[in-house]
């Protein structure tokens with residue numbers, strides 16, 4: 001997992017790393033600039049347009065100057081727009097300013113006309129993780145003007161204005177891309193910043209994972225390379241019992257589709273035996289739609305302990321016999337997955353919280369989560385409350401959304417890196433419930449089940465949206481679950 005370091009620790013990290021590597025801070029800045037340019041040349045290989053690089057007084061501006069120098073080797077259309085005289089800027093800024101070649105035009109922001117055309121590039125090196133207050137004066141005015149001009153806008157490390165670990169207060173540069181160094185800054189993952197951050201690219205500057213870990217603040221990004229090691233191996237003599245017997249409990253009149261999608265997803269994820277528990281009279285539709293699923297109604301199941309995992313809540317509605325739910329949670333002594341109305345019912349009956357088996361996985365979206373913990377001002381508060389809840393009840397909270405966050409009982413938080421905007425569609429959450437339940441039933445540890453569940457779910461959505469785009473529906477995600485194993489080379 002990739003450690004996400006708080007902004008306030010970045011300069012310490014920087015110092016420790018350069019002394020460990022025996023390099024200078026200027027060398028590290030050069031690596032950052034080269035890494036940025038490598039990304040740029042891949043994305044915009046045939047660029048012949050002007051590149052305007054806006055450089056603030058700190059090291060983010062220093063990065064901008066180094067980037068300008070590298071660009072100037074291939075084009076004469078590089079313009080540096082600066083805010084402060086070099087002697088008032090950081091040391092590495094000064095060194096890079098002195099190295100600027102003659103073919104780069106240098107303009108003070110006060111003399112700049114903002115005459116930028118739609119094919120030009122606007123590179124934002126105004127502020128990075130060193131921002132410590134809302135923008136004002138010339139910085140605020142210029143960024144507001146830049147947000148109004150056309151052009152391809154790219155931020156270096158973080159869009160100028162966003163604090164690295166908190167929610168934006170005031171003005172911010174609006175980027176189409178953010179090329180962030182070594183690890184994503186936490187606030188890049190906040191939904192409040194979606195319209196400023198654009199697509200995120202993590203540019204490697206050579207600080208290896210173990211080194212980063214020593215500065216970690218219990219926050220991590222889940223990457224593709226983390227996933228294969230979390231999966232169980234199955235042998236050639238495996239039988240269906242080895243792949244788990246799971247049950248999805250939910251459904252109500254008109255909402256049996258949720259159980260259908262969760263149980264089909266569990267099958268596609270690899271479960272050997274999938275059962276569904278739905279209200280009496282609703283079974284026909286499910287049996288016709290997914291004949292592989294065994295369907296029960298409430299009178300038919302006596303012993304829930306026979307199941308290796310349970311997924312509770314999809315389409316359940318709020319007219320559930322609470323004493324049944326209470327008994328279910330009290331008597332089952334393995335982790336369960338709780339979603340949707342399974343969570344809403346807990347919000348209405350908070351005494352249920354302490355009955356949830358330890359290490360269970362709750363998968364709320366933002367609204368379900370806030371019903372549980374109260375309205376939150378922003379993502380920062382949500383993440384704090386998710387962490388507290390997970391620790392207090394010894395459960396996993398999977399807070400769904402872009403960069404779904406898994407909060408663990410030990411206080412660690414893991415952010416998912418797969419998925420996309422097309423997955424915001426009805427039933428997408430039911431699919432995730434089925435997938436995590438399936439992994440639990442296959443004998444995965446709850447942490448591994450949650451991580452594999454969110455990663456494969458997001459990946460299935462990405463694969464499906466290549467052809468479906470905004471026409472993607474939850475059933476398409478299910479169809480692409482098998483392809484995620486191919487993508488990750490998991491047999």
Ligand SMILES: NC(=O)C1=CN([C@@H]2O[C@H](COP(=O)(O)OP(=O)(O)OC[C@H]3O[C@@H](n4cnc5c(N)ncnc54)[C@H](O)[C@@H]3O)[C@@H](O)[C@H]2O)[C@@H](O)CC1
Pocket residue numbers: 010011013014028029032056057058059060061062063090126127128129130131132133134135136139156157158181
């Ligand atoms: N290890 C690393 O993380 C590396 C960091 N690098 C770059 O260095 C950046 C951090 O550099 P710095 O710490 O110099 O920080 P910044 O470049 O973000 O700027 C900080 C400066 O701006 C001033 N300032 C802060 N908020 C302001 C505001 N609202 N209005 C006016 N002035 C304000 C501060 O007093 C300080 O002088 C990173 O974001 C990244 O771009 C890279 O050079 C490579 C290595």
Ligand SMILES: [K+]
Pocket residue numbers: 060124125126127128155156157158159160
């Ligand atoms: K920036």
